[in-house]
Amino acid sequence: MIRNIIFDFGDVFINLDKAIIFKEIEKFGGTSKLSPKLQKANNLFEVGRMTTADFIDTLKAVYPKASKQEIKTIWNAMLLDFPDYRLRFLEELAKEEKYSLFLLSNTNALHIAHVRKIMGTKKYERFKNCFKRFYLSHEINMRKPNTNIYEFVLAQNKLKAEETLFIDDTSENTEAASTLGIHCWNIQVGKEDIIQLKTKL
Structure with a gap:
């Protein structure tokens, strides 16, 4: 029972749109999936071993054309x-x-x-x-x-x-x-x- x-x-x-992150990040040189480096950063972020500021900085280093605010907006876009x-x-x-x-x-x-x-x-x-x-x-x-x-x-x-x-x-x-x-x-x-x-x- x-x-x-x-x-x-x-x-x-x-509701989520998990694909939108990749669609949006492509505008700043991103690809259709997270690199091993970014996947590791995401996993650390999800277990509280990376601060929001450090996570955004990590993404910013990979996608320098995007502003920190644009990165935040893209990362949150999956939440519907x-x-x-x-x-x-x-x-x-x-x-x-x-x-x-x-x-x-x-x-x-x-x-x-x-x-x-x-x-x-x-x-x-x-x-x-x-x-x-x-x-x-x-x-x-x-x-x-x-x-x-x-x-x-x-x-x-x-x-x-x-x-x-x-x-x-x-x-x-x-x-x-x-x-x-x-x-x-x-x-x-x-x-x-x-x-x-x-x-x-």
Whole structure:
């Protein structure tokens, strides 16, 4: 029986356009994917081991034609809207008190600041208050798909893997969680929606 649900954030609740970064950065000499150097910087940024200023400086060194503000704007452009119907669904689920709800997101300080801005403080707090615990990778210094992040959430909250469902749009993340015995739903963006959750329970 599922008693706990761990949710990803991007493309589960808030819509993303992951490709737009590369489309926009091409204007400044970028390519269709991150170089190994920038991928490493992004991973460090997501686990809080690089400051926003240092991350922007790293990108600026690779794309000198772009201003620091243009880089920030491009990096945040992937964050789209958070449909109200999804928040209402989550709030109703939380009110039922049938499941313990958790958020587990790979993110960074730059993106979270922008999410707060586009959602507005009131809506962001409504969202956050639905969860028993709210885990952001840059705050807990771990990121998916490394299994230690799932072990951390299970241990800190005394959860049993077999009673836990993890929902994420990235198959690499759900595959890693499943090795620990966690039930997983690799949600298919554009074909499935989080409001279909109860059909998976």
